[in-house]
Amino acid sequence: MIDKNSKLPIYCQIEDYIKAQIKSKEFDVDTMIPSERELIEMLNVSRHTIRQAIGNLVNEGYLYRLAGKGTFVKDRHLIYKENKYTSFTEDMEQLGKKLFSKVLSFDIVNASESLSNTLSVNENDPVIRVSRVRIADNVPLSYEIFYISKELVGDMDKSVLEGSLIDYYEKVLKLKLDHSFETIESIAADQKTSEILETNINAPLLLIRSKLYMENGKQLHYVKNYFRGDQYRVNIRLKR
Numbered sequence: 001m002i003d004k005n006s007k008l009p010i011y012c013q014i015e016d017y018i019k020a021q022i023k024s025k026e027f028d029v030d031t032m033i034p035s036e037r038e039l040i041e042m043l044n045v046s047r048h049t050i051r052q053a054i055g056n057l058v059n060e061g062y063l064y065r066l067a068g069k070g071t072f073v074k075d076r077h078l079i080y081k082e083n084k085y086t087s088f089t090e091d092m093e094q095l096g097k098k099l100f101s102k103v104l105s106f107d108i109v110n111a112s113e114s115l116s117n118t119l120s121v122n123e124n125d126p127v128i129r130v131s132r133v134r135i136a137d138n139v140p141l142s143y144e145i146f147y148i149s150k151e152l153v154g155d156m157d158k159s160v161l162e163g164s165l166i167d168y169y170e171k172v173l174k175l176k177l178d179h180s181f182e183t184i185e186s187i188a189a190d191q192k193t194s195e196i197l198e199t200n201i202n203a204p205l206l207l208i209r210s211k212l213y214m215e216n217g218k219q220l221h222y223v224k225n226y227f228r229g230d231q232y233r234v235n236i237r238l239k240r
Helices: 010-023 036-043 047-059 088-095 113-119 158-162 165-172 191-196
Strands: 063-066 070-073 078-081 099-110 126-136 139-149 177-188 204-214 219-228 233-236
Touching: 010 036, 010 047, 036 047, 047 063, 078 088, 088 099, 088 126, 088 165, 099 158, 113 139, 113 219, 139 191, 158 165, 165 177
Parallel strands: 078 233
Antiparallel strands: 063 070, 099 126, 126 139, 139 219, 177 204, 204 219
16 A cells, blocks of 8 residues: 555655545545544554645645544535636636646637627627637546637737636736626537547536626626536525
């Protein structure tokens, strides 16, 4: 289990062991993992090494601590929403996942009548159309199709889409974002989405349509976001 002759540091071996137990569901979501003392006896390592490994896994989003109770397995597919708009990048940071974006297409189109209504622009106005895959911890998690008002963002380099679009709006363009309207529905993966998201045809997907608005009331973008149902869940807190 732990090879003290290995070049891999012992704390890294412990992390790999716990991750493997989580993956196999020996340590299931929201269940408490063995205590420090139990792990010390089980793995024959020092308390300091156990604490280092556990601390790293907490920071990476695999575990969470409850004071006076112990350390528990975190659901790394569950996003917590509390009446606040957060970007996908921020959601993945919350889960401790490493995110990579792969741009599939990037072009300028003239708004059709349907798109002009959806994006709140005039018919034939130039619109930036983008499609990309968001890959979290090497798993294609989300397939996004964006329509962005070119009037509001001007010329945009394709490289921007490899990072956080919300960061670009706020930190580079200095736009003041205010709120979004989102519609959520469950659908089955078709041939195209199943290939892009590397899942089976008819696998469950979560489709979220979102309209993002600025403080001045103008709509900035419209996005259709296809999430893998086996990899993405949302917990929404609503206060009466």
